Amino acid sequence: xxxxxxxPAGQPxxxxxxxxxxxxxxVKALTSGQPVPNGFDGFRVEAARAALLRKRxxxxxxxxxxxxxxxxxxxxxxxxxxxxxxxxxGSLRDGWDLARDLRARHALPAVAAAELAEREAAWRYDGDxxxxxxxxxAVRSAAGAVVVQFAGRVRVLxxx
Amino acid sequence: xxxxxxxxxxxxxxxxxxxxxxxxxxxxxVVAESVHAHGDLPAGLPELLARGVAVVPHGVxxxxxxxxxxxxxxxxxxxxxxxxxxxxxxxxHIAFVRAGGVEAGHLLPLPRTRExxxxxxxxxxxxxxxxxxPIALEPIAALFDWPDDELDEAGFLTEILTxxxxxxxxxxxxxxxxxxxxxxxxxxxxxxLPLDRVAYVHxxxxxxxxxxxxxxxxxxxxxxxxxxxxxxxxRHRPPALMLERDGDYPPAAxxxxxxxxxxxxxxxxxxx
Numbered sequence: 011x012x013x014x015x016x017x018p019a020g021q022p023x024x025x026x027x028x029x030x031x032x033x034x035x036x037v038k039a040l041t042s043g044q045p046v047p048n049g050f051d052g053f054r055v056e057a058a059r060a061a062l063l064r065k066r067x068x069x070x071x072x073x074x075x076x077x078x079x080x081x082x083x084x085x086x087x088x089x090x091x092x093x094x095x096x097x098x099x100g101s102l103r104d105g106w107d108l109a110r111d112l113r114a115r116h117a118l119p120a121v122a123a124a125e126l127a128e129r130e131a132a133w134r135y136d137g138d139x140x141x142x143x144x145x146x147x148a149v150r151s152a153a154g155a156v157v158v159q160f161a162g163r164v165r166v167l168x169x170x
Numbered sequence: 171x172x173x174x175x176x177x178x179x180x181x182x183x184x185x186x187x188x189x190x191x192x193x194x195x196x197x198x199x200v201v202a203e204s205v206h207a208h209g210d211l212p213a214g215l216p217e218l219l220a221r222g223v224a225v226v227p228h229g230v231x232x233x234x235x236x237x238x239x240x241x242x243x244x245x246x247x248x249x250x251x252x253x254x255x256x257x258x259x260x261x262x263h264i265a266f267v268r269a270g271g272v273e274a275g276h277l278l279p280l281p282r283t284r285e286x287x288x289x290x291x292x293x294x295x296x297x298x299x300x301x302x303x304p305i306a307l308e309p310i311a312a313l314f315d316w317p318d319d320e321l322d323e324a325g326f327l328t329e330i331l332t333x334x335x336x337x338x339x340x341x342x343x344x345x346x347x348x349x350x351x352x353x354x355x356x357x358x359x360x361x362x363l364p365l366d367r368v369a370y371v372h373x374x375x376x377x378x379x380x381x382x383x384x385x386x387x388x389x390x391x392x393x394x395x396x397x398x399x400x401x402x403x404x405r406h407r408p409p410a411l412m413l414e415r416d417g418d419y420p421p422a423a424x425x426x427x428x429x430x431x432x433x434x435x436x437x438x439x440x441x442x
Contacts (some may be wrong), residue, residue: 029285030237033278034270041272049317057382058313062276068388068417098275 041097063090066098074105077126080119106135113152120170123155128166131159175224175370175410176438177429185415186214188422192429194441195223197370197410202227202260207250219255226370227251229262232297234307235280236266240293242300249300259369261306261339262297264290264330281316282326287333294334306337306369311344311376311385313351323348324362331367338364341372342402343414346395347385356398365406373399373432374414387416391428399435411436 038044039055040062046055067089071078078085092108099107109126112118118126130150135141147160154170178197181189189198198218205211205227211219218225229248232240252260265277280286298305309327321329331338340363349356373396375389391413399411413428426442433440 028237029281029283029289030269032281033237033266034272036278037269037272037274040274040276040278051314054314054382057380058276061313061379061384062274066275072417097272099273 037097041095043095060090063093066093066101066104069101070105070108073101074109074122074125076124077105077109077119077122080122102141103135106141107137109152110137116153118153120153123153123170124157124166127152127155127157128159128164131157132162132164177433177436177441178370178410178412179429180228180412180414180416181215181218181225182416183212183214184417184419185425186212188425190214190217191422192441194439195221196441197224197226197412199226199228199261199412199414200255202229202248202251203231205251205254207247207254211254215255224258225255226257227255227260229260230277231267232262232293233265233267234262234293234297235264235278235286235290236269236293237289238269240296242296245297245300248297249302252301252303257303259304259306259337260301261308261369263308263310264327265310277310279310279312279315282319282321282323283316284320287321287326287329290330291333294330294336298334298336304337304369306339307331307334308339308341308372309344311341311347313382313384315352324359328362328364331364336367337369338367339370339372340365340368340402340408341374341385341414342398342411343372343374343376343385343391343395346392346398347376347383350383357401360398360402360405365402365408368406368408370410370412371399371402371408372414373411375428387414388418390420390424391431396431396435399432400437403436407436411438 035047039046040059046052064086067086070089071085081088093104098104109118109122113126127150130152131148132144133141134144144159149158155166156168157164157166175197178195179189181198181200200215215225227248232244234240248260263277266280267274267277345356345359349359373391374385374387375391376383376385377389411432413432429442430440
């Protein structure tokens, strides 16, 4: 722990036990399932971790309404389980990554298929950086939905 | 902010139509990161500005309490949005939201240490250097504290405000939540804060889970929070107060009655 002597004024951070290290350890505990750092109230940090996952679930539901709707009342626990050890990349990408995971496991709800296919057709997303609009036309399918995009316009050809 | 803004509301796209229909509205707040520095303004905001409603950009991602220096691109964005909106001031939190390259996804509390005060003060000064308007700093609601606090909350906040000469954005629901979760008296905190530096006040709802009060912004404003508004105004009337609602939006009639309840508790004219 860093005591009152700490680091020189105006230059906090750097070095073991520094504010930077301790903040990083706390964020890891809250986002990656790492142990709660020594001295913290474990029950309260766990309550904050759960609240954070509920908040993220709500934000992803706003970006991916059909994905959330596909799980109904199970959405928040489903998302929380998936996201517990995955720090947020922003709600657009979080929902996208989850939808792709579900598709790979053949577990994407049918009602959410067109939503994923539409985005895959309109945007290029490599899974590591911010999605970019596609320049050329594209046809994409997901869980039985088929979507075509031409000149930025997206049409669903088939729904599951 | 000028005296007389009265009761306002946090503008969100989902309730843009409701906000546009408030006849007495004179001020609103918008999440700074949701506004493009150069592209189109979110639909509905230009109409509010044309009516003369003051719109304050409220940052949520600067991470002023981070040990690392604040990201200059984020600071520039906040400054550009303030200029686009012609805002009288901007606001941000006394909190950190990322560390070690990982986003927390939420506002996290700082240890109340001198090292943390130094970090916040340095970042606020970096931000102020880019801004052409004042910044108001908002203390957050924290479900947990750090194990090695050296200062109490009033001492910590006063030190930061004094050294930065920043204004205070007092979230009365956060005062309530922290006091309730720590078993402390919220009035004792109000009595020690520099209330003459309050630029405006947040009022929001919350709910209890497993014995802890969560400042959710998705539940109704409890009576106890409205009573604290009255206590605050009896000590020092802030220039403005506003309702913060961030989801699970109720019917318009319910939102109107929440705004009216804040106005009543503060002794301000209704804006509905």
